[in-house]
Amino acid sequence: MATFDITGIVQSLHEARHSWRQAQRRTSEPGGREFPSRDALSAILDSLKGVLFPMRLGPPDLRQESENFHVAHALDAALHSLLKQVRLELKYNAALNLTRATDSDIDADALTATRAFAAALPAIRTLLDSDVLAAYQGDPAARSVDEVLLCYPGVLALIHYRLGHQLYSLGLPLLARIVSELAHGATGIDIHPGAKIGAGFFIDHGTGVVIGETAVIGERVRVYQAVTLGAKRFPTDAEGNLQKGLPRHPVVEDDVVIYAGATILGRITLGKGAVIGGNVWLTHDVPAGGRIAQAESREGAFANSIGAT
Known part of the structure; x- marks a missing residue:
């Protein structure tokens, strides 16, 4: 019959929990569930x-x-x-x-x-x-x-x-x-509960969609699979710690369509009625009614990189 060192493992797990609680300054008093x-x-x-x-x-x-x-x-x-x-x-x-x-x-x-x-x-x-x-x-x-x-x-x-x-x-x-x-x-x-999303939102297919905490989405917006509304960078304080809660995700106005695989980063605005093509990497504003495809996205990124040198 197989045997296991249950007692030793239980004791080691107890010590690991105790060390974690001490490091996190958690109470050592007995009690019920904390979370x-x-x-x-x-x-x-x-x-x-x-x-x-x-x-x-x-x-x-x-x-x-x-x-x-x-x-x-x-x-x-x-x-x-x-x-x-x-x-x-x-x-x-x-x-x-x-x-x-x-x-x-x-x-x-x-x-x-x-x-x-x-x-x-x-x-x-x-x-x-x-x-x-x-x-x-x-x-x-x-x-x-x-x-x-x-x-x-x-x-x-x-x-x-x-x-x-x-x-x-x-x-x-x-x-x-x-x-x-x-x-x-x-x-x-993956939709962060802090995001603000208006009425009539449609996620088609859906797998791989990511919507960040400070994203703001208007009404009648449609996105397809693998779309990311993410942050471009993560500011830190003087001690190198991430600054939490800052607006860092896109603003998507009413009636915008974002096709599959598009990655929209930073606190930029997609104007009302804009259409963002598939697999676009976008870090700049798009005016109302604007149309962005891969070619325009690459040209915009190239222009931005020239201006930054």
Whole structure:
């Protein structure tokens, strides 16, 4: 019979955890879970998707006459579960920032944030309706809005994004990031919850799309697979540490189309109605109605490099 040095490994793992906690100045007092749970958030999201779209993403045996009953029951359970996760993040933030928030303060703030999140769900549903309609109208292969909602990875990513963005706006960035990363793992679409995205957003195909934290996207924008809205550089402070939170990602105005493989970097603006061709590498503004293809992009980069010498 095979045997293993369980005791020795457990002790070594204990020592590794202890060293990490000391280095991070974490409390050594015994207690429960310190951080939100990915598994718990995943279950909450599954419930919320059924709340937002009960007849398409809810239980398979749901009937329309019991739709409101299901929504009420599922929403109540999901919000109580979310409240626990919100409390964990707020408690973690208080410990990390060495604030003197009491358990009562944290409980009150968690309840306020969870109630605000719940109140935003009807507006989130309206935004998602515009996204689903944009996908249906923008893809000749789509046979119905139901197919779009049930099958398109871009729509799944946007459901997660819009829920995560609301959490981010309520000062819950860790929960928001977990929500976004669950979609990233499932779809290959990486949308930071801090990005601002207007109504009617369509991600076609989607795999490899990256949208950074400070990106601003207007209404009726369409992007294809492998598009990056990223940062050109990462400024550091006097000690060499990255400066966080600075606007560093593109601004994309209304009605812009960005084709597959385009890489858009830095705090530049793509004007209303601009069209960016496939595989373009772009680091300069594009005026409203502008058209950029690979040749124009290379010429612009060449001109910029001459001007910089």
